[in-house]
Amino acid sequence: xxxxxxVVTGLGATTPLGGDVASxxxxxxxxxxxxxxxxxxWAGQLSVRIAAQIAVDPSEVIERVRMRRLDRSEAMAIVxxxxxxxxxxxxxxxxxxxxxxxxxxxxxxxxxxxLDQDDILEKSGPRRVSPHTVPMxxxxxxxxxxxxEVGARAGVRAMASACATGAEAVALGLDLIRAGRADVVVxxxxxxxxxxxxxxxFASMRAMSTRNDDPERASRPWDKNRDxxxxxxxxxxxxxxxxxxxxxxxxxxxxxxxxxGITSDGYDIVQPDPECKGGIRAMSMAVRDAxxxxxxxAHVNAHATSxxxxxxxxxxxxxxxxxxxxxxxxxxxxxxxxxxxxxxxESIATILAIRDSVVPPTINLDDxxxxxxxxxxxxxxxxxxxxxxxxxxxxxxxxNVALVFTRP
Amino acid sequence: MAxxxxxxxxxxxxxxxxxxxxxxxxxxxxxxxxxxxVDSLSMVEVVVAAEEKFGVKIPDNEVQNLKTVGxxxxxIEANA
Numbered sequence: 001x002x003x004x005x006x007v008v009t010g011l012g013a014t015t016p017l018g019g020d021v022a023s024x025x026x027x028x029x030x031x032x033x034x035x036x037x038x039x040x041x042w043a044g045q046l047s048v049r050i051a052a053q054i055a056v057d058p059s060e061v062i063e064r065v066r067m068r069r070l071d072r073s074e075a076m077a078i079v080x081x082x083x084x085x086x087x088x089x090x091x092x093x094x095x096x097x098x099x100x101x102x103x104x105x106x107x108x109x110x111x112x113x114x115l116d117q118d119d120i121l122e123k124s125g126p127r128r129v130s131p132h133t134v135p136m137x138x139x140x141x142x143x144x145x146x147x148x149e150v151g152a153r154a155g156v157r158a159m160a161s162a163c164a165t166g167a168e169a170v171a172l173g174l175d176l177i178r179a180g181r182a183d184v185v186v187x188x189x190x191x192x193x194x195x196x197x198x199x200x201x202f203a204s205m206r207a208m209s210t211r212n213d214d215p216e217r218a219s220r221p222w223d224k225n226r227d228x229x230x231x232x233x234x235x236x237x238x239x240x241x242x243x244x245x246x247x248x249x250x251x252x253x254x255x256x257x258x259x260x261g262i263t264s265d266g267y268d269i270v271q272p273d274p275e276c277k278g279g280i281r282a283m284s285m286a287v288r289d290a291x292x293x294x295x296x297x298a299h300v301n302a303h304a305t306s307x308x309x310x311x312x313x314x315x316x317x318x319x320x321x322x323x324x325x326x327x328x329x330x331x332x333x334x335x336x337x338x339x340x341x342x343x344x345x346e347s348i349a350t351i352l353a354i355r356d357s358v359v360p361p362t363i364n365l366d367d368x369x370x371x372x373x374x375x376x377x378x379x380x381x382x383x384x385x386x387x388x389x390x391x392x393x394x395x396x397x398x399x400n401v402a403l404v405f406t407r408p
Numbered sequence: 409m410a411x412x413x414x415x416x417x418x419x420x421x422x423x424x425x426x427x428x429x430x431x432x433x434x435x436x437x438x439x440x441x442x443x444x445x446v447d448s449l450s451m452v453e454v455v456v457a458a459e460e461k462f463g464v465k466i467p468d469n470e471v472q473n474l475k476t477v478g479x480x481x482x483x484i485e486a487n488a
Contacts, residue, residue, distance in 0.1 A: 064428070065428035069449075130453065131449040131450075131452040131453060132449055
């Protein structure tokens with residue numbers, strides 16, 4: 001347990017459910033699906049022709065010439081971070097830029113730029129390759145652009161831990177403030193890989209749902225008929241701030257980021273440990289780090305991606321690390337799986353669940369897996385008093401991250 | 409063969425597309441960097457687009473001599 005308290009004072013997001021946090025949260029509480037058919041010509045040849053595409057294209061928010069120089073993942077990171085920054089009210093407060101850091105990641109990075117520029121290289125030759133290619137595809141690009149946007153000078157950290165990236169970026173933000181390296185951290189993650197190559201790669205692993213004729217029902221965590229995850233895109237950003245710093249400026253505080261747990265499985269590069277041992281250690285560590293016990297955790301926003309292999313191990317893990325009492329949900333049933341951005345978006349959902357005393361629903365749970373022995377907020381948002389809640393994220397590579405948020 | 413006015417206007421279109429420059433601001437006396445705010449990476453894009461549009465080769469060692477729109481027009485006029 002740390003003696004330094006860290007709170008969340010700003011939120012931003014651009015997601016398959018909405019162009020900002022408010023519209024995304026409203027859609028979640030209403031149980032709306034953001035999954036739709038891919039109508040692009042390139043989708044015709046794929047076995048997977050559905051995805052959760054962003055509701056508001058970044059080109060509607062960022063001017064055209066700037067968009068030419070940004071990878072889609074960078075553009076979405078900027079959109080989310082600008083919202084969070086504005087929401088925090090920190091602009092113009094005289095915050096020392098040398099006390100402002102960024103911890104922002106992406107699971108895959110600028111893959112679309114890499115592939116598009118490779119097309120240009122093949123068709124038109126090397127001289128036609130854009131001079132903006134490298135800053136567009138470099139994995140630290142989103143973090144660096146967010147840093148430029150807010151003028152951060154206490155370091156810009158780029159996280160990459162596949163589908164745990166967003167949560168791990170938030171966890172690093174917590175560490176940076178506790179260690180005294182920053183007073184404020186813009187933390188989050190972004191992902192934009194709705195493109196035939198990444199889809200073909202995941203599809204070849206048989207990791208994705210092929211429910212092409214029924215997109216809104218394709219993402220169905222814990223349901224017996226789940227057949228894989230649905231790829232989503234988007235970005236989420238959180239302003240993390242030392243609690244006394246936030247109090248001194250009279251900031252509105254959403255929640256406390258009370259603890260984090262990070263472990264690695266040491267088991268397999270992609271298969272989750274069926275006993276969720278690494279996940280259990282991460283969850284237990286996060287609860288301890290928050291100075292709480294499992295009994296204090298009223299709600300868990302689960303990782304549950306809708307894959308046959310992954311979903312049930314986490315249920316075992318929650319029961320072992322936290323107990324059988326929390327009301328759990330998988331908002332991926334509505335947003336699809338935003339890969340590296342999932343942990344950031346789901347942290348936001350967890351924080352708003354605490355604030356509004358309501359658990360967002362898990363849709364499509366028509367026929368629950370027999371091994372699902374925890375209480376899921378199925379189909380409808382569930383009113384619930386939530387003093388503390390957990391968000392889980394697990395990633396290819398065996399990354400496990402659990403975050404604990406509490407009321408301020 | 410394009411006239412100087414046509415080349416200037418063609419460069420204006422490229423500068424608008426690549427760097428968001430108002431084509432009305434594009435005139436022979438204007439410096440790419442000082443007046444039109446075209447940074448070095450965008451200048452690379454302008455050169456490549458101009459090569460395509462005017463059917464001319466502009467070697468890298470020539471680009472540094474093209475300080476103003478007028479310099480570029482003269483080069484394109486002489487080499488197209």
